[in-house]
Amino acid sequence: MHDSARPDWLLDEIAHAGRENLDRDHALRYDSKMDASARAETALLAALGLGPGSTLVEFGPGTGQLTVEAAGLGAHVIAVDVSAVMLAVLRDKVADHAHANVEIVEAGFLTYERAPRSVDFVYSRFALHHLPDFWKVHALQRIHDMLVPSGVLRLSDVVYDFEPSEAAARLEAWCASGQDVAPSTVVEDGWGSWELAEHVRDEHSTYSWLLEAMFDRVGFEIEQCDKPDDTTANYLLRRRHP
Numbered sequence: 571m572h573d574s575a576r577p578d579w580l581l582d583e584i585a586h587a588g589r590e591n592l593d594r595d596h597a598l599r600y601d602s603k604m605d606a607s608a609r610a611e612t613a614l615l616a617a618l619g620l621g622p623g624s625t626l627v628e629f630g631p632g633t634g635q636l637t638v639e640a641a642g643l644g645a646h647v648i649a650v651d652v653s654a655v656m657l658a659v660l661r662d663k664v665a666d667h668a669h670a671n672v673e674i675v676e677a678g679f680l681t682y683e684r685a686p687r688s689v690d691f692v693y694s695r696f697a698l699h700h701l702p703d704f705w706k707v708h709a710l711q712r713i714h715d716m717l718v719p720s721g722v723l724r725l726s727d728v729v730y731d732f733e734p735s736e737a738a739a740r741l742e743a744w745c746a747s748g749q750d751v752a753p754s755t756v757v758e759d760g761w762g763s764w765e766l767a768e769h770v771r772d773e774h775s776t777y778s779w780l781l782e783a784m785f786d787r788v789g790f791e792i793e794q795c796d797k798p799d800d801t802t803a804n805y806l807l808r809r810r811h812p
Contacts, residue, residue: 576681583652583678586700588773590765594655595756597633602759606635606695611724612643614806615691618722620645624690627716629679629709630697634660640693641669652678679709684716692717695726699775703784706776711788717809723790728775729803741770744801778803 590596612620620626622644631637631649633656641647641664649672651657657674664672675682679701692713701709713723732740748763755762769775778797785792785807794806 581680581705583680587652588700591653591656597655597659599758600633601635608635608639611636612639615640616643620691626691626693627689629694631660632656634663636693637672638663638667641672646671648673648675650675650677650682680705686715687718689716690718690721692723696728698725698727699773702774703776703780707784710784714788714790714809719809719811721809723807725807726804728801729778729781730775731778731797731800731803740800
């Protein structure tokens with residue numbers, strides 16, 4: 571059905587959500603495949619002031635590892651995801667923990683609506699890469715605008731920190747680091763080489779120098795940046811005044 575409120579030119583985020591993230595079986599085994607370091611990430615946010623009276627919007631919470639930990643601090647946590655199957659797992663987890671301070675919204679980076687300067691923290695882990703670069707910029711601008719002055723964006727993602735001339739060799743090495751199984755084989759713990767290749771081919775991870783230029787363009791300062799390897803980056807960004 572055509573949504574008259576949705577511009578014809580707007581990206582369909584569900585179509586770009588990634589095959590696996592719309593797969594119920596994948597959602598059910600996601601926690602065994604991916605450790606979101608939720609306890610450490612929540613401790614970082616708490617040290618920056620997240621707690622009772624503050625609001626955190628989490629884009630792409632998936633099964634809610636961070637959502638549940640952050641809700642334990644007493645903040646208002648808004649979990650925003652386009653994947654209905656991921657949100658179903660998240661809802662069950664939130665109910666199990668009896669967190670009344672979690673709001674779950676089926677929307678995306680480009681469609682979630684929030685009043686300007688009404689959010690203290692935004693968190694996103696391995697979700698922004700689902701958007702092509704043009705749309706990453708718009709997502710980051712929307713996040714910037716919803717944050718209070720000096721508000722915090724904690725962003726982690728697959729980010730390529732090598733020169734374009736090195737891409738073929740680096741990407742071959744990254745894909746080879748996955749488990750050597752036949753394509754489409756279910757991997758319960760970790761990732762198969764075929765899944766990493768699928769990410770490179772079908773999703774939209776970008777170079778660090780492009781992503782960091784986007785941050786600056788929309789009004790973020792990089793306060794911290796940790797790059798544990800040449801395909802992962804963890805940023806702590808702060809909205810510039812005003």
